Amino acid sequence: MSPQPRTGGPPRLADRLLERFCDPYTLEEMQGDLHEEFQYQVRRVGERQARWRYWRDVLGFLKLRARQSFTRKKQQNTYPTTPLISPDMLRNYLKIALRNLVKHKTYSAINIAGLATGMAVAMLIGLWIWDELSFNTYHKNYDRIAQVWQHQTSNGEVFTGKAIPFPLGKELQTKYGSSFQYVVMSSWEGEHFLSLGEKKITKEGSFMDVDAPRMLTLHMLKGSYDGLKEPNSILLSETTAQALFGDREPLNQLIKIDNKMDVRVTGVYEDVPHNAQYGKVKFIAPWELYVASEKWIQRARDNSHWGDNSFQLFVQIADNTDYESVNKRILNAKLNNVPANEKKFKAAIVLNPMRDWRLRSNWENGVKTGGMIDYVWLFGFIGLFVLLLACINFMNLSTARSEKRAKEVGIRKAVGSVRGQLVNQFFSESFLVVFFAFGLALLLVLLVLPWFNQVADKRITMLWTNPLFWTFGLGFTLFTGFVAGSYPALYLSSFQPVKVLKGTFRAGRFAAVPRKVLVVVQFTVSLALIIGTIIIYNQIQYSKNRPIGYNRDGLLMIEMKSPEFYGKFDLLRTELKNAGVIQELAESSSPITDVWSNSGGFHWQGKDPNLDTDFGTVWVTHEFGKTVGWQFKEGRDFSREFTSDSSAIVLNEAAVKFMNIKNPVGTVIRWGSGENMTEYKIIGVIKDMLMSSPYEPVKQTIYLMSYHNVNWINMKLNPAKSANECLTTIEAAFKKHIPTAPFDYKFADEEFGKKFAHEERIGKLATFFAGLAIFISCLGLFGLASFVAEQRTKEIGIRKVLGASVLNLWSLLSKDFVILVIIAFVIATPTAWYFMSHWLDQYEYRSEISWWIFVASGIGTLVVTLLTVSFQSIKAALINPVKSLRSE
Amino acid sequence: MKRSYLGEFEEIVLLTVAVLEGQAYGVALTHEIIEQTGRSVRLNQIHSALQRLEEKGMVKSEMGEPTAERGGRRKRLFTVTAYGRRTLQEIQEVRVTLWSRLLHPFKPATSL
Secondary structure, three states: OOOOOOOOOOOHHHHHHHHHHOOHHHHHHHHHHHHHHHHHHHHHHOHHHHHHHHHHHHHHHHHHHHHHHHHHHHHHOOOOOOOOOOHHHHHHHHHHHHHHHHHOHHHHHHHHHHHHHHHHHHHHHHHHHHHHHOOOOOOOOOOOEEEEEEEEEEOOEEEEEOOEEOHHHHHHHHHOHHHEEEEEEEOOOEEEEEEEOOEEEEEEEEEEOOOHHHHOOOOEEEEOHHHHOOOOEEEEEHHHHHHHHOOOOOOOOEEEEOOOEEEEEEEEEOOOOOOOHHHOOOEEEEHHHHHHHOHHHHHHHHOOOOOOEEEEEEEEEOOOOOHHHHHHHHOOOOOOOOOHHHHHHOOEEEEEEHHHHOOOOEEEOOEEEEOOHHHHHHHHHHHHHHHHHHHHHHHHHHHHOHHHHHHHHHHHHHOOOOHHHHHHHHHHHHHHHHHHHHHHHHHHHHHHHHHHHHHHOOOOOOOOOOHHHHHHHHHHHHHHHHHHHHHHHHHHOOOOHHHHHHOOOOOOOOOOHHHHHHHHHHHHHHHHHHHHHHHHHHHHHHHHOOOOOOOOOOEEEEEOOOHHHOOOHHHHHHHHHHHOOEEEEEEEOOOOOOOOOEEOOEEEOOOOOOOOOOEEEEEEOOOHHHHHOOOEEEEOOOOOOOHHHHHEEEEEHHHHHHHOOOOOOOOEEEEOOHHHOEEEEEEEEEOOOOOOOOOOOOOOEEEEEOOOOOOEEEEEEOOOOOHHHHHHHHHHHHHHHOOOOOOOEEEHHHHHHHOOHHHHHHHHHHHHHHHHHHHHHHHHHHHHHHHHHHHOHHHHHHHHHOOOOHHHHHHHHHHHHHHHHHHHHHHHHHHHHHHHHHHHOOOOOOOOOOHHHHHHHHHHHHHHHHHHHHHHHHHHHHOOHHHHHHOO | OOOOOOOHHHHHHHHHHHHHOOOEOHHHHHHHHHHHHOOOOOHHHHHHHHHHHHHHOOEEEEEEEEOHHHOOOEEEEEEEOHHHHHHHHHHHHHHHHHHHOOOOOOOOHHHO
16 A cells, blocks of 8 residues: 555535435545545545545535435335325315214204304495495496585684585685696585476485586486586486376476476486495486575575575596695685684685595594594404304314214324324314305395394495405305314324323313313403493483483474475464464474584673674564473563564573573674674574484574474374374375475474484494394303313212202303303403593583493393303203213 | 436446446546546536435445545445346346447448
């Protein structure tokens, strides 16, 4: 052997690289060969060259290694592996799942029914939210249309309203025209009657500027967008045209609005869908016609009354701009024009975009505070919770049965199932249940939808043809299946076969803890919903029972929509009184359930000069008080005996308080400005009459006498006669004297009842959801109780043999559940209290949250729980121990 | 013929293993093949060929003695298995048969 030349050895880095990346089993021989080769090369070509070659070889080996690892992996398994999701296994999973379902009928029924209910609720709420969110999207320019609102500051508070003065429309058009595509003045949407010869129908309609159809992108069936160009024209919705003309051609026909305006039909448009602001508006007439129809409107136009906020204004902003910049531009459009004495109101113009009309139109002190969107959120949460409750049932029942299925899992694992396959199997079971439940839920929704629509005042239809609905439904089903199946799938598949099959498997002391937590969650949600429902119901009742300050029994109102009504007062009054069908008849400027007019500019002795006077103003005829039955605190009613009563006024208590005067009767109030100042004398003070919102304090109101400023006929029916009889006589009289107007009457109590419609809707929906939540929770409890009873059959048998009574056993089994409900109660009470007091905050006139609500709902839930559990526990307690103990 | 396909390079490696008779390992084989065929063969190519041959069952291996020039590492010594031998024989037979069937055997180029 030749002596070894001393070298620095092979490159260290290359060596390390080799060590790091090479197969450890072949490293030795490889490195050996490399080193030997290196020595050889050093001798042959020198060290430098040898090192270079060493590197080359190492890299060659690394390349080899890369390929090797690939081939080795391929060869590890000699058998072809089954992919986790193969069609064959899938079929097997489904078959087993189906067999399991059929085998345990009660569990399956509880699972499917519970999930279906939860899904149906979630689906209904989803449809409801969809409907709310798609409100007004019918209009193509939806994103660029806005209504003009204004903030006004009065007595230090900012009030925001959508009523604007007449000249504002023109102002926006001329001075700020570049910001707008369309500027459309509009009247308030209201009922009018349309007549075609003898045929009369009452429809809600609106008077709008010529650009309205174009701005709203109405779908014209006949005629064109220019249908409002001529002042005596009208556009009818399809149903209105149908109602008036039937199958005849409506175009160019002449009809009358309110018996006074002759118009020619210039177009028919497709009905605006229900979930749009204009869904209720059934005809549109020209703004010019509206202006011409009333003297006061012409005055507002001719005199540029900037202080008279009586109109609506809609705009579509130009394409090249956005709300923010337009808002900035037009902020002072009104303030720049108002007379000096009105500057103090700091009128600020603001655009309320169409996308906010429905859901975000509440303002508080000049700041947007939401609106219906709160309910969208609320119901969304409730839907999610109810669905969650249903999923919890599923999880609970599955894990409760885990000990039974533990053996199955053990055997499956022992014969070679890998965990993934078990997970798949449990998921397919849950998906199967969920798909059944989805089908059932669809059916439930179909059944409940008409009722739901009625309660929620909606016209929701199933979106069968909407791909979004199906995508959503599918995603939602998969999600539910995944959520509901995840716990059993992951928990059950984790069992160790050795433990399970040796028989030493015990779920452990804490295995039931998650189950208990879930039950507590369920009952917390249910309880909170129940408490909420009771509080809503309570609030409605409280407001309904609020003293209203007048007698609404047999009180009837008719709006004087046609000029024919006027001048018939005495005729009608004497005739109807003589016929004995009414006690009294009087006219007023506002319906008894609303105040249509608010006015400022009042002065009296000792008034704080900084006080902005704002009174509700109602004009009435002599016997108004007698008709509605208002109650005097001091002073006297209007009387025909005093001719001076034409300048007399009656105040309500709120007004006296607002004016801050000691002896109101006899005080003189001056109203008007400059030369138009008129003096009025207070002759009486009545107890507050609740005319507007039942949730707000009664507004300071002034009642003045007038036979000209009136719009409504009020009648008090004779209580001695049946309402039906009275109505027939009254109708006959009206037909005789006012032949062309339809006899549309309203009962005051019904109109009053309508004020609660919104709250009642929410109350009904909340009741519905709370009921279902409790139902689902109890369903789960029922399943759990039956499981526990079954699990403890032997224990119960032994106890019975040793002398336990049925009562003992019953309390033994029920105790656990009662504790859970109590814990739920402790959590739910403050939570519900917090949210509900927040809800009540929006009402000025609100009920208190009293303790009995919580106690009642707690006890109620407890009773329902006990009933549910008792069924199972008594059944278990009654079993003959011979039966349960015979085996083993 | 029902046996594993043997590449030309593998055949040469296998044959060389047989030639070296129990002294066949990476470096020795490399040098032998370079000498005999004049190809520029590299260590890793030999190793990968040997691995393939072992997977195919043509050669078997055992670890030999450590030597100083290998830094104290052992060498893996390869021997041809019976299967490998048969395979080599079969290949040879096929070639011989084919050569013998040439009707006009190639004449040395010098005769031209």
